[in-house]
Amino acid sequence: MHDIGNVVSRHDHGQTGAILAMRILKEMGMDYNEIAYIASAIGNHEEEYGHPVNDIAAALIIADKTDVHRGRVRNKEFATFDIHDRVNYAAEKSEVEIIKDERIIRLNLKINIEICPVMEYFEIFLARMMMCRKAAAFLNTNFQLVINDARLL
Numbered sequence: 147m148h149d150i151g152n153v154v155s156r157h158d159h160g161q162t163g164a165i166l167a168m169r170i171l172k173e174m175g176m177d178y179n180e181i182a183y184i185a186s187a188i189g190n191h192e193e194e195y196g197h198p199v200n201d202i203a204a205a206l207i208i209a210d211k212t213d214v215h216r217g218r219v220r221n222k223e224f225a226t227f228d229i230h231d232r233v234n235y236a237a238e239k240s241e242v243e244i245i246k247d248e249r250i251i252r253l254n255l256k257i258n259i260e261i262c263p264v265m266e267y268f269e270i271f272l273a274r275m276m277m278c279r280k281a282a283a284f285l286n287t288n289f290q291l292v293i294n295d296a297r298l299l
C-alpha cells in the first residue's frame with residue numbers, strides 16, 4: 147500500500163499515497179488514530195523528505211529501502227539496463243537479518259561485481275542506507291550493511 151501514490155505520479159508519491167490510504171482505510175472502517183500512524187508512515191517513506199516518525203514508519207523505511215534483488219528487474223534486455231536495473235540484477239542474494247539479542251538489523255547482500263561494481267550500488271543506495279540507519283536508530287537498534295561478506299556500515 148505504501149507505493150499506492152504512484153497511481154497519481156512517481157513524484158511525491160509518498161504524499162499522494164498517504165492521502166489515498168487515509169480515504170481507503172476509513173472506508174474499510176479503521177479508527178482515525180490507526181489511520182494517522184499508517185498515513186504518516188506512507189508520507190515519510192521516500193528518502194527525499196521522509197523521517198522515521200513512528201515505529202510503523204521506521205519499519206516501512208527498512209522494509210522498502212532494503213528491497214533490492216534480481217526479481218525486481220522487469221526489463222529482459224540487459225543491453226538496455228539502466229543503473230537501477232543493473233544494481234538490482236546484480237543483487238543475487240538479499241536478506242534482512244534481525245539479531246535480537248544485539249539489537250542489530252543487518253542487510254546481507256551478495257552483489258555480482260561482474261554485473262555491477264559495488265560503487266554503483268552506493269551511487270543509488272547510499273541515501274537509502276542512511277535512511278535505514280536513522281530508522282533503525284528510531285527503533286533503538288543498529289543498522290548494518292554487509293556486501294559480499296564485507297561490513298560497509
Ligand SMILES: [Fe+2]
Pocket residue numbers: 148149159191192
Ligand atoms: Fe515508494
